[in-house]
Amino acid sequence: MTAETRRPHTGRRRNEAARQAILDVAVDLLGRTDDTPVTIDTIAAAAGVGKQTIYRWWPSKGAVLLEALAGRAGVDVPVPDTGTLEDDLEAFLRATFLAGGHPRTVSALRYTMAEAQRDPHAREHMREFIAGRRRVLRGLLERARDRGETAAGADLDLIVDQAYGVLWYRILTGHADLSEADAVALAGALAGQARG
Amino acid sequence: MTAETRRPHTGRRRNEAARQAILDVAVDLLGRTDDTPVTIDTIAAAAGVGKQTIYRWWPSKGAVLLEALAGRAGVDVPVPDTGTLEDDLEAFLRATFLAGGHPRTVSALRYTMAEAQRDPHAREHMREFIAGRRRVLRGLLERARDRGETAAGADLDLIVDQAYGVLWYRILTGHADLSEADAVALAGALAGQARG
Amino acid sequence: MTAETRRPHTGRRRNEAARQAILDVAVDLLGRTDDTPVTIDTIAAAAGVGKQTIYRWWPSKGAVLLEALAGRAGVDVPVPDTGTLEDDLEAFLRATFLAGGHPRTVSALRYTMAEAQRDPHAREHMREFIAGRRRVLRGLLERARDRGETAAGADLDLIVDQAYGVLWYRILTGHADLSEADAVALAGALAGQARG
Amino acid sequence: MTAETRRPHTGRRRNEAARQAILDVAVDLLGRTDDTPVTIDTIAAAAGVGKQTIYRWWPSKGAVLLEALAGRAGVDVPVPDTGTLEDDLEAFLRATFLAGGHPRTVSALRYTMAEAQRDPHAREHMREFIAGRRRVLRGLLERARDRGETAAGADLDLIVDQAYGVLWYRILTGHADLSEADAVALAGALAGQARG
DNA sequence: CCCTAAACGAGACGGTACGTCCGGTCTTAAT
DNA sequence: ATTAAGACCGGACGTACCGTCTCGTTTAGGG
Structure with a gap:
């Protein structure tokens, strides 16, 4: 994803096109499943940008990557509204597992989570x-609660933890795929927990 | 943790004392919560070892760290045997969360999981x-199943995923502590799930 | 010879001050008669420079050392012009032997000639x-020839070879000093050869 | 030159076969004009010998190489005895230049002279x-002196320096070949110089 | 005739230097 | 004032070699 067309300078104002090019390249590189190095130099070169232009707007490499990741988040996972908790949960987890199972996504999430462990800026962005x-997921659960579908003492946060926990655990360790069947099974189990 | 005493050579056989010194130093450095760099050079220096002695036996830094980590695994988490699934699960998760909540453990797990994302050797060791x-956890669940405590279609692997998923998810994102209360709540939820 | 004062960056152009600092340190280290190691690391450290800054501009250690040596060449040996071949030759060889006999010069020449045997880049620089x-010496001889002081078939290159041959031979083997008397004797002998 | 045949132990006495194998391999490696590394490990491996066996009998790598070189010296340069200085000198220098011009010899001399600059043991051996x-050459000259062929004040040592100086100078710098014509020319010049 | 001391092949070891890679800072010249 | 370009410092990486050390084996020669 090298910048092919000439991008004009914008004088003394921040160049929005450059910013976007940087994030686009970051997303592209993060998604590569080969061993293309994701370095500031490669990003800058591919975006047709000086390194300083990156560091003027972001405090570290990890911050760039996390912002790039965040910009792509949620694009593939719409919030369903079927009317029942289990169906909502199943639809949501199926979409989430489907997106999270894509090789480009796996690669990006693995790299950024690793980066978040060493770069405090990335860590902060990752937290957000x-x-x-x-x-998003908690909202879905709260909606069900408001409909009276959940038990009184149901710990919604712990349910959210389990859903995303399984997702990340599998992405990072690779010990099992994010299969559709497991999304369904997990949705059923968590819906059961919510109902009490 | 510098080697103070003279360590004798062992001729043409691997020097077990050197191996142990390397792993000890690795464990020590991994547990540091300050920003002491975990480098091959620092490990070698602190262990009083040449770098080549490390690279002779391990293919990469990550491999050393993972072996060091694995050597310490399970020391703090005995497998309980109370007779009932929920009690076993609660005891196991309490101990696991307690150990996993210790700053030194958090630091070590974060660093090694990050390393496993970039170093294929570390990744393989991490998988193991x-x-x-x-x-271990699955064995605990199977014991309960053999006692007839679980429903027919209970997906034990998914339960294991949920337990460790929550653990790792919190360690890596730091969005919530590994509290004792959550260990108990999670144990209850998962036991319920297993019972069907 | 550590860089004490802050050296300013020069942006995207080569930093001449850094280049000079590197060569200065190299000359200094080459001249040491103790066993101070002449390493890229020590040069970089003493010059207050990153190793990459050296490798960006020179292909190898030997290339740096040879350039440093060449930069100092000829400073101590002016070309005499007495009007007669023998006097010119004697003055030149006396100055050359005097300079070449200095411990710092001996040390530098020995080290660089050794380096030139193993490093092709250094070898090329040494050739130059x-x-x-x-x-320089051949020019001196040609001037005499133009004055008609030499025989018709005199092989000036072979005379040059003998002059520098003796110099290097003694420097490298250390079997005899570069005495003033020998400079005079050699000048006389070579002048005799030139006259035929 | 790998040791193919089984070499028997000799118990508690030095194994002459091993010593010879080491020197043979050293000579072979020194003569290689490709970039085969001449290291203790390669010598030991090629000679089918443990490294310690080398270091038991020689103080350093350079010492081995120099002994190997010395063992081969003089094999190609018989001392002529024609009856006249100029003919003796010419014959000697022709043979010397011929031997010294062989690629294997050049390679060996270059490497060992370089080694002699950094290894004190090699330096000492090189001196010898x-x-x-x-x-040898001085003996040749003295014979001529005894025959009355040289001038009274002729500096025989300087003549020796000039002869070997040219040889080494050309070998180490490679600025000119050791041609037969130059051997003849040099012999003539030095004979003339001796006669006064 | 056995038993010990020395030499041996093998190769691990501590240490030092190499040349490469990359993160984040800095300056120039162009826009 | 912002940008593209890229040099710069620092520091970690993984490799190569030196010379030392220990192991287990083999043989010579003294008790």
């Missing part, structure tokens, strides 16, 4: 990213 | 480490 | 260095 | 090697 995803 | 931990 | 020194 | 070669 995670919090955002959690809010 | 993960598989070993899973076997 | 040698060629440059030869040109 | 050089002294030995000098004695």
Whole structure:
């Protein structure tokens, strides 16, 4: 994804096209399943940008990657509204597992989570990213609660933890695929937990 | 943890004392919560060993770290045998969360999981480490199944995924602590799930 | 010779101050008669420079050392012009032997000639260095020839070879000093050869 | 030159076969014009010998190489005895230049002279090697002096320096070949110089 | 005749240097 | 003032070699 067309300078104002090119390249590189190195130099070169342009707007490499990741988050996972908790949960987890099972997504998530462990900026961005995803799922659960579908003492946060926990655990260790069947099974189990 | 005493050579056979010194130093460095760098150079220096002695026996830094980690695994988590699934599960998860909540353990697990994402050798070792931990928990569940405590169609592997998924998810994102209360709640939820 | 004062960056152009610092340190280290190691690391450290800055501009250690040596060549040996071949030759060889007999010069020449045997880049630079020194002496001889002081068939190159041959032979083997008396004797002998 | 046949142990006495194998391999490796590394490991492996067997009898790598070189010295350069200085000198220098011009010899001399600059043991051996070669040539000159062929004040040592100086200078810098014509020319010049 | 001491092949070891890679900072010249 | 370009410092990486050390084996020669 090398910048082919000439991108004009914008003088003393921030160049939005450059910013977008950087994030696009970051997304592209993160998704590569070969061993293309994801370095600031390769990003800058591929985006047709100076390294300083990156560091002017982001504090570290991890911050760039996490913002790139966050920008792509949720595009593949619409929030379903079927009317029942189990169906919502199943639809959501199927979509989530489907997206999360794509090789490009796996690669990107693995790399960024690793980066978040060593780069404090990336860690902070990752926390926000995670919090955002959690809010969506928790919203889905709260809707069901408001409909009276959940038991009184149901720990919604713990249910969210289990859903995303399984997802990340499998992505990072690779010990099992994110199969559709497992999405369904997990949805059923978590719906059961919610009902009490 | 510098080697103070003179360590004798062992001729043409591997020097077990050197191997142990390397792993000890690795464990020590992995557990540091300050930003002490975990490098081959620092490991070698602290262990009083030449770098080549490390590379002679391990293919990469990650492999050393994972072996060091694996060597310490399970020391803090005995397998309980109370007679009932829920009590076993609760005891196991309490111990696991307790150990996994210790700053030194968190630091080590975060670093090694990150390393496993970039170093194929570390990844392979991590897979084995993960598989070993899973076997323990799965054995506990199978025992309950053999006692007839679980429903016919209960997916034991998924339950294992949920337990360790929550653990790793919290360790890596840091969005919530590994509290004792959550261990108890999770044990209850999973026991219920197993019973069907 | 550590860089004490802050050296400013020069942006996208080569930093001449850094280049000079590297060569200065190299000259200094080459001249040491103790066993201070002449390493890229020590050069970089003493010059306050990253190793990559050296490898960006020179292909190998030997290339740096040879350039450093060449930069100092000829400073101590002015080309005399007395009007007669023998006097010119004597003055030149006295100065050459004097400079070549200095411990710092001996050390530098020994090290660089050794380096030139194993490093092809250094070898190439050494060839140029040698060629440059030869040109000076040969120029002196040609001037005498133009004055009609030499025999018709005199092989000037072979005379140059003998002069520098004795110099290097003694420097490298250390079997005899570069005494003033020998400079005079050699000048007389070579002048005799030239006259035929 | 790998040791193919089984070499028997000799109990508690030095194994002469091993010693010879080491020197043979050293000579072979020194003569290689490709970039085969001349290391203790390669020598030991090729000679079918443990490294310790080398270090038991020689103090350093350079010492081995120099002894190997010395063992081959003089094999190609018989001392002529034609009856006249110029003819003796010409015959000697022709043979010397011929031998010294062989690629294997050049390679060996270059490597060992370089080694002699960094390894004190090699340096000492080189001094002896050089002294030995000098004695031969000086003997030739003294014979002529005893016949009354040289001038009273002729500096025989300087003549020896000039002869070997040219040889080594060309070998080490490679700026010119050791041609037969130059051997003849040099012999003539030095004979003239001796006659005064 | 056995038993011990030395030499041997093998190769692990501590240490030092190499040349490469990359993160984040800095400066120039162009826009 | 912002940008593309890219040099710079620092520091980790994994490799190569030196010379030392220990093991287990083999043989010579003294008790």
